[in-house]
């Protein structure tokens with residue numbers, strides 16, 4: 001069951017109760033108090049697993065962004081997410097393996113109850129529920145990981161007053177979609193999508209400028225002289241021209257940082273204030289309206 005509700009007209013909050021048009025009263029069990037100071041907008045009432053859930057839209061003013069003093073680059077691969085620049089470098093494992101564990105449990109259970117004549121697992125509610133539980137668990141692991149990791153990255157950038165440069169992952173996701181779909185590929189796609197989303201979200205929340213950069217060749221050209229790098233042992237690369245030897249992830253981070261700095265015009269030593277429109281393609285920052293509310297349009301909340 002889903003119901004759209006308009007504030008004051010079809011629902012209102014009164015003390016510990018939500019009153020819904022038609023004389024229904026629902027006791028509030030709990031809610032996220034962090035947004036209490038913002039007025040209530042439209043709401044959606046849902047009934048799920050024996051509970052009513054009321055989702056209220058809020059208009060929260062956008063945090064204005066600072067002028068970055070440098071760039072924190074983010075590079076992702078299947079196993080790790082590496083973030084840093086010429087000075088710092090951090091790495092965190094992805095949650096793929098942990099999530100994969102639950103996908104495999106779901107699959108095992110499904111196979112165990114699948115027979116050629118009829119699929120018993122389909123008919124048994126309990127088993128179906130457990131299979132669903134494992135799939136959801138896998139997705140939640142990825143979501144939690146993306147949320148947590150992106151917050152850590154955004155907070156680090158804010159501490160140093162840096163902008164975040166992240167690769168535009170769209171092309172990578174498209175390429176993954178062409179592969180034969182298995183659980184691992186699906187989890188990779190989910191991870192990249194969630195990570196991109198949550199990095200942008202955390203940056204928006206904390207006022208960290210974000211710069212999407214072209215992902216091409218970030219781990220195959222020299223960050224010093226742009227020559228094509230040659231393999232030099234396990235995950236290590238060497239520049240035939242300037243002699244730079246570094247591991248693949250380090251190279252990627254340096255290249256992404258370099259591209260970010262170029263886009264910010266910081267590389268030439270002149271601290272030009274970045275112009276907003278080229279810095280983000282996700283949430284266009286309107287010039288002259290730094291604290292424009294981020295909610296949906298219209299003035300129905302006044």
Ligand SMILES: [Zn+2]
Nearest residue numbers: 222225239242
């Ligand atoms: Zn070089």
